[in-house]
Amino acid sequence: MSQRKGKQGNPSPTTWFVYLLRCGDGTLYCGIALDVEARLKQHEVGKGAKYTRGRGPLEVVYREACAGKAEALRRERQIKRMRRSVKAGLAGII
DSSP states (O other): OOOOOOOTTSSOTTTTEEEEOOOSSSSSEEEEEESSSHHHHHHTTSSGGGGTTTOOOOOOEEEESSSSSSHHHHHHHOOOOOOOHHHHHHHHHO
């Protein structure tokens, strides 16, 4: 998994992340969160995005730290517009 770090080298407690999940059916889901592991648990119990419901098991295959929520939203939009092959390259699953 790739993870960008802040200027000091460590993400701050309020660092937003953009992440990719690989679903059990092989599809990829992109989202943002402050705590990726907690968000994954929400997805797993059906409290996350509608898209991920019933598509388990779910695995975090990519995460990227962003400077703030606005940057995370912009990066999420960029990633969602990428071709699947490019997203798979980000996640290292080609």
